[in-house]
Amino acid sequence: MEPTIGYYLPCKKYYKLHFEQFLILCKRAQIKTIEINDDYFNSIHSQSPPNIIVHKLTDILCREVLNDDKMAHQFLEKFRQMKGRTIMIDNLESISQLLNRHVQYSLLKEIQTIYVPPFISITDEFTANDCQKIQQLLTNNNIQYPIICKPIQAHGSESHNMKIIFDSSHLIDIQYPCILQQFINHDGILFKIFLVGINDDNFYIVKRSSIRNFTITQSLETISFHSSEVSSTQACSNLNNGEDIIVDGITIDNERIKELVRLIKKKFELNLLGIDVIINCQTQQYAVIDVNYFPGYEGMKDFNQQLFNLCENILNEQSLQLKSHLNKTIFKNNSVSLMKIQSSKIIY
Numbered sequence: 001m002e003p004t005i006g007y008y009l010p011c012k013k014y015y016k017l018h019f020e021q022f023l024i025l026c027k028r029a030q031i032k033t034i035e036i037n038d039d040y041f042n043s044i045h046s047q048s049p050p051n052i053i054v055h056k057l058t059d060i061l062c063r064e065v066l067n068d069d070k071m072a073h074q075f076l077e078k079f080r081q082m083k084g085r086t087i088m089i090d091n092l093e094s095i096s097q098l099l100n101r102h103v104q105y106s107l108l109k110e111i112q113t114i115y116v117p118p119f120i121s122i123t124d125e126f127t128a129n130d131c132q133k134i135q136q137l138l139t140n141n142n143i144q145y146p147i148i149c150k151p152i153q154a155h156g157s158e159s160h161n162m163k164i165i166f167d168s169s170h171l172i173d174i175q176y177p178c179i180l181q182q183f184i185n186h187d188g189i190l191f192k193i194f195l196v197g198i199n200d201d202n203f204y205i206v207k208r209s210s211i212r213n214f215t216i217t218q219s220l221e222t223i224s225f226h227s228s229e230v231s232s233t234q235a236c237s238n239l240n241n242g243e244d245i246i247v248d249g250i251t252i253d254n255e256r257i258k259e260l261v262r263l264i265k266k267k268f269e270l271n272l273l274g275i276d277v278i279i280n281c282q283t284q285q286y287a288v289i290d291v292n293y294f295p296g297y298e299g300m301k302d303f304n305q306q307l308f309n310l311c312e313n314i315l316n317e318q319s320l321q322l323k324s325h326l327n328k329t330i331f332k333n334n335s336v337s338l339m340k341i342q343s344s345k346i347i348y
Ligand SMILES: Nc1ncnc2c1ncn2[C@@H]1O[C@H](COP(=O)(O)OP(=O)(O)OP(=O)(O)O)[C@@H](O)[C@H]1O
Pocket: 117, 148, 150, 154, 159, 160, 161, 162, 181, 182, 183, 184, 185, 186, 190, 209, 210, 211, 227, 228, 230, 231, 276, 278, 289, 290, 292
């Protein structure tokens, strides 16, 4: 029977990735593909589940975990019920660890050799309205101005509105629940590391524009921005470096990134990852500021081929395991019948 790959991708993601190219590669390799949607689940009893499911369910996961949405929960349960019969790229529990910035950063911090800029989390109204208390927490955690305020939710439309705050008199501007993180001057350059987990070496580094350096000599008004304004491929913001500031010389050490990728992949047990790294322009320290599940892979020309290779590897492994299982069963059955023959010989 030909193997099957199921997929669930929001429409926007499907087109952005040119996912039809992945489907063509599957067809050429005689791998069946099927879209996983309500129609699929309504007819599921008449078919065996796919060998693999590729998905971006982060929006639905957010609705389930953070908003306690019943419909989202019911939909996700259908995927969970396939556990053991289907390999999910990737596991829903592993992805959930990235949805809340506090959880994500805390897990990253557990990796001793990885630097995450210091942060605190503001999750209750009482603290959010008490600027003195927030300042105390910042001081206790050795966090200096400027700071960056990020929504605690890491995925979805509401999660990319950020603020840069320059002094304690503007702590009133925070929007909770959020994390407040030390702003690191990094010469306005961001490195996006895109990973397709065939092996630890399989990553691709893209350089993007980012927020320019700040030197605080006086109190500044809070700056609000959307992360795509400063770091998307089309970004052209007055928060970026001006054209007169040349930062082309900044490079990143491939070996250090390789180790960072290995550690983060192992920690989160995920195959499709985007890791955002900035380099502190004073200390040269590498800082991980964000880990995204199933990012856009913009700039990586052969993403669909890479994803196909990953799926093909998994299918090959599955079929090897099945063969060895069958061999064992045949061997076991043969020995059972041999024993029967021998025992019947004894009897007769
Ligand atoms: N600690 C920091 N110091 C300096 N700049 C930062 C820091 N954290 C984030 N930034 C800047 O803010 C931008 C958005 O931050 P972050 O990546 O956390 O947001 P996001 O909305 O989750 O991004 P993405 O679109 O990649 O999911 C970064 O691209 C970078 O330019």
